[in-house]
Amino acid sequence: xxxxxxxxxxxxxxxxxxxxxxxxxxxxxxxxxxxxxxxxxxxxxxxxxxxxxxxxxxxxxxxxxxxxxxxxxxxxxxxxxxxxxxxxxxxxxxxxxxxxxxxxxxxxxxxxxxxxxxxxxxxxxxxxxxxxxxxxxxxxxxxxxxxxxxxxxxxxxxxxxxxxxxxxxxxxxxxxxxxxxxxxxxxxxxxxxxxxxxxxxxxxxxxxxxxxxxxxxxxxxxxxxxxxxxxxxxxxxxxxxxxxxxxxxxxxxxxxxxxxxxxxxxxxxxxxxxxxxxxxxxxxxxxxxxxxxxxxxxxxxxxxxxxxxxxxxxx
Numbered sequence: 001x002x003x004x005x006x007x008x009x010x011x012x013x014x015x016x017x018x019x020x021x022x023x024x025x026x027x028x029x030x031x032x033x034x035x036x037x038x039x040x041x042x043x044x045x046x047x048x049x050x051x052x053x054x055x056x057x058x059x060x061x062x063x064x065x066x067x068x069x070x071x072x073x074x075x076x077x078x079x080x081x082x083x084x085x086x087x088x089x090x091x092x093x094x095x096x097x098x099x100x101x102x103x104x105x106x107x108x109x110x111x112x113x114x115x116x117x118x119x120x121x122x123x124x125x126x127x128x129x130x131x132x133x134x135x136x137x138x139x140x141x142x143x144x145x146x147x148x149x150x151x152x153x154x155x156x157x158x159x160x161x162x163x164x165x166x167x168x169x170x171x172x173x174x175x176x177x178x179x180x181x182x183x184x185x186x187x188x189x190x191x192x193x194x195x196x197x198x199x200x201x202x203x204x205x206x207x208x209x210x211x212x213x214x215x216x217x218x219x220x221x222x223x224x225x226x227x228x229x230x231x232x233x234x235x236x237x238x239x240x241x242x243x244x245x246x247x248x249x250x251x252x253x254x255x256x257x258x259x260x261x262x263x264x265x266x267x268x269x270x271x272x273x274x275x276x277x278x279x280x281x282x283x284x285x286x287x288x289x290x291x292x293x294x295x296x297x298x299x300x301x302x303x304x305x306x307x308x309x310x311x312x313x314x315x
Contacts (some may be wrong), residue, residue, distance in 0.1 A: 001060070002099055004106055009054035012037050014061035015054070019093040022063075025146030027167075027307070029134045029238050034136065036237060041066070042131045044250075045207050046078050051114075053106045055090070055099050063090035065103035067111050068311055070127040075204035078298040081113035084120035085126045087135065089141075089155045100153040108314070120162065121154040121312030125250070127206050138248025141165040141309030151310060159312035164289040172276040172283050177269035178301070183210040184242075186266045189228060193218040194274060198231075212236065215247075217271040219263060228254035228263050230271050247275050249285035265297055272301070 012034035019032035029036065039089040041047065046068070055063040065088040072079040085107040090100045120127060122142030123135075132140060142165055143151045150236050177183065198216040200206035219227045232247045239246035254263050272283050285303070287294045 002095065002102070003056045004102060005054055005056065007049040007064075009295065011054060011061065012042065015064055018064060018089055018091055018246070022089045023149065024089070024135065025144055027135060027137050027141075027144055027146060027238070029241055031135070033219055033232060036134060038213055040132060040134050044129060045068065046129060051107070051110050053103050053110070054139075055103055059094070062093050063088070063099050063103055065107045066098075066130060067099065067107035067239075067253055068116070068123075068128045069111075069116070070128055070129065071204040073138075075202040077203065080111075080115040080194050082118040082120065082127065083114065083116035083125060084132070085154075085304075086123040086130055087152055090149075095152075096149075098155070101157065104153055104157055119314040120252075121159045121314070124163075124165075129204075132208065132304060133238055136236065136309065137167055137307075138233075138235055139250065139286040140308075141167060141286050142311035144307060144309045145219040147308060148202075154312040157193075157314075158315050161310055162313035165309045165311065166287050166289055166295065166305040167284065167307040167309070168287055168295075169282060169284045169306045170298075170301065171206050171273070172272060172280055175302075176278040177266070177273050180304040182262045183266055183269075188263060189222060190266075191220050191224075192267075192270050192274075209233065209250075214225060214250075215275075217267060217268075219267045226255060227251065228267050230267050232271065232275065239282075244281040245279055246282040247280045248286060252282075261305050265300065267298075271300060 016032045016034045016037055026149045051271040054061055065085060067083055067085045069078045069080050069083045085104055088100050088103050090096050090197050108119055123140035123141050169268055198214055215232050217230045217307050231250045233250055235248045236244040247272045
């Protein structure tokens with residue numbers, strides 16, 4: 001008989017064993033340890049033990065699922081109107097599908113009790129706030145196509161596709177920024193600042209990125225006014241498992257009055273060139289397939305889509 005309960009303080013080693021036994025695909029960090037789970041999951045200030053449901057067969061933990069929330073509009077606290085079931089992880093088992101379905105239902109119940117009126121499946125940059133560096137790559141991509149069993153859990157439960165997220169990568173060896181009239185004009189009238197371990201901009205950014213190494217590139221005009229910024233992180237521990245130094249692009253901002261003037265392309269290209277000079281071998285970013293402008297920008301910079309994830313929505 002399978003029993004279900006909330007997370008306990010003695011669970012981390014058992015959950016690490018479940019992770020190692022489950023098939024999470026190439027973008028699931030291995031070998032998992034309790035220390036990495038502590039760093040990327042349990043230590044988060046918004047971690048709620050009730051949101052992590054554990055499946056136990058006798059004395060053996062055979063699966064877990066984790067539900068969470070994103071930030072409020074001010075990024076100053078958790079908002080519980082929308083929640084998500086980030087992952088459903090089950091070891092090979094004769095009753096795999098039944099265990100996964102039961103874990104999902106219990107996570108949904110938790111989200112509803114906390115006030116969720118919309119329930120999603122999978123994590124994103126703005127939803128969930130756990131497992132960065134452990135699953136998905138440079139960001140949280142919903143549920144990856146390389147985790148078909150986990151996608152199947154949501155599809156069988158009737159979840160619908162809300163978004164498709166492309167995982168885009170580019171080798172950085174020998175990278176050179178594009179040269180053109182527009183780029184030369186931007187370079188003549190701007191300056192690029194490189195800031196290692198920048199101050200976090202708000203509570204949500206601090207909570208989700210504490211413990212990882214950030215580098216922020218800021219583009220400023222001749223009067224030192226900000227034009228835009230791009231934030232990268234050292235993709236640990238996944239990059240170590242892959243055996244290459246990798247940098248993940250977390251976000252790009254361009255000031256509203258200066259959008260659609262080539263600043264984003266220039267900023268990202270200059271940042272990638274700097275990272276290549278530092279010995280970074282791979283750049284990665286995640287882009288919603290609905291964002292055609294961003295897809296076009298990264299293709300222009302030589303990125304290729306190497307995988308996809310799906311963000312699900314419960315109808």
